[in-house]
Amino acid sequence: MKILDKYLLKKYFTSFIFTLLILIPIAMAIDVSEKVGKFLKAEDLTVSEIINDYYIHFVINYGNTFMPLALFISVIMFTSKLSGNSEIIAIHSSGISFRRFLRPYLIGATLITIISLYSNHFIVPNSNKALEKFEETYLRSIYKKKTKSSVSKVSLQLSESDYIYLGYFNFKSKNGYNFSYEHFEGNKLVYKIISQNIRWNEKDSTYRLSTYRKRFVGAYKDSLDSGSFMDTTFNFEPKDLLYVDYLAREMPSITLSNHIKKSENRGVENLNNYKVELYKRTSLPISSFVLTLIAVTLASKKRRGGIGVNLAAGISLMFLYVFFMKVSEVLGSTAESIPLLMVWIPNIIFGFIATYLYVKAKQ
Structure with a gap:
């Protein structure tokens, strides 16, 4: 030099x-x-x-x-x-x-x-x-806290064939209402789960559905399964239901990029x-x-x-x-x-x- x-x-x-x-x-x-x-x-x-x-x-x-x-x-x-x-x-x-x-x-x-x-x-x-x-x-x-305690009327695309809808979910109680889950093969609906209540169990990362109905769509006749409780897993966590703009500034770029791709796959409209x-x-x-x-x-x-x-x-x-x-x-x-x-x-x-x-x- x-x-x-x-x-x-x-x-x-x-x-x-x-x-x-x-x-x-x-x-x-x-x-x-x-x-x-x-x-x-x-x-x-x-x-x-x-x-x-x-x-x-x-x-x-x-x-x-x-x-x-x-x-x-x-x-x-x-x-x-x-x-x-x-x-x-x-x-x-x-x-x-x-x-x-x-x-x-x-x-x-x-x-x-x-x-x-x-x-x-x-x-x-x-x-x-x-x-x-x-x-x-x-x-x-x-009165000015930014932390969101609940969401309502949330729909997510979990994959190319799986969709969920929640009427309401509270992040503090980890409890939600009016839950539905749909599984498709191509354009055909294979089965659908409807539950009045859904609760997140953070300890083992499972969901408990209360008063649920599971409907299997057949070629000629549908079948129905129902019960009081069912413990199962889904490809989402409660935090995935939250869409808050200021969170973007807190994510390292790799995390933010993955979040954008994941949200796009789940059907979030405006990212x-x-x-x-x-x-x-x-x-x-x-x-x-x-x-x-x-x-x-x-x-x-x-x-x-x-x-x-x-x-x-x-x-x-x-x-x-x-x-x-x-x-x-x-x-x-x-x-x-x-x-x-x-x-x-x-x-x-x-x-x-x-x-x-x-x-x-x-x-």
């Missing part, structure tokens, strides 16, 4: 870390000011628990969220300073092309993208889960919220390349007004990117949209902007 690469990479990472260390304490200060009253009301909550169980995970979560913003601002600031000191002119005068000048920036963006990808897919979901647990325990009032969350974990880190390229091309040219002009233009573009990102996430969550396309639209649009600015700067 040449001296120029080491010099620019050092500037790249020191500026990035410095900017990130400014943004995170600001976010923490705002959060503390909003929640200090709730912290004081929680009698059993200690300062150590607030730091270890909440703010460590808060820093991980918001640090990863602020990575693209911190990267963009830091690149604009230190590149504008290089341009203002005529260092970029000296670099080009020595025969180094703009393309070669970009290499250390892209190396830095690659390293940050790798870190962000790993964090988004594996570390941040666990932090989200810890934050959710802390807020559920200490910060929410009894776009889950898909948006999964695709966003990759698209946001990749934006490091796009934002780095935009920042370098904006700041590498010496302008009147120095860093201020470049920073104003850069922050304006950054706010536009965040706006497009949030709008695309909302639109991607609707049932009629294509989540993968909607999540990547901001990177596609700003990728074209970055390419245009690069070609213009190269000339």
Whole structure:
């Protein structure tokens, strides 16, 4: 690695870390000011628990969220300073092309993208889960609890040939009503089980059906079996009946991907919220390349007004990117949209902007 690469990479990472260390304490200060009253009301909550169980995970979560913003601002600031000191002119005068000048920036963006990808897919979901647990325990009032205690009118496709329906199920008592199970062979119904009551036995992962009827559909005549109780197994657990959007943020990507596939096989209609969350974990880190390229091309040219002009233009573009990102996430969550396309639209649009600015700067 040449001296120029080491010099620019050092500037790249020191500026990035410095900017990130400014943004995170600001976010923490705002959060503390909003929640200090709730912290004081929680009698059993200690300062150590607030730091270890909440703010460590808060820093991980918001640090990863602020990575693209911190990267963009830091690149604009230190590149504008290089341009203002005529260092970029000296670099080009020595025969180094703009393309070669970009290499250390892209190396830095690659390293940050790798870190962000790993964090988004594996570390941040666990932090989200810890934050959710802390807020559920200490910060929410009894009227704002997110935990769902029951569901009603739920239908699931367990496999290509098995379907269930539940009129009501309570997760606390693990008891449900108006249960039916249908087994098909092709388009033909083979048998159907109807039960007034169903209870989940967590110890041996079985269900007890009360006052049940099992109807076998024959070619010429049906047969009926009934009884007071029947213990059996089905290919689902009570948690599979629960469909809550915030759970997606708490699942590692492998678990989330498997959950989406499993839910699709079971006939859950709209999983776009889950898909948006999964695709966003990759698209946001990749934006490091796009934002780095935009920042370098904006700041590498010496302008009147120095860093201020470049920073104003850069922050304006950054706010536009965040706006497009949030709008695309909302639109991607609707049932009629294509989540993968909607999540990547901001990177596609700003990728074209970055390419245009690069070609213009190269000339």
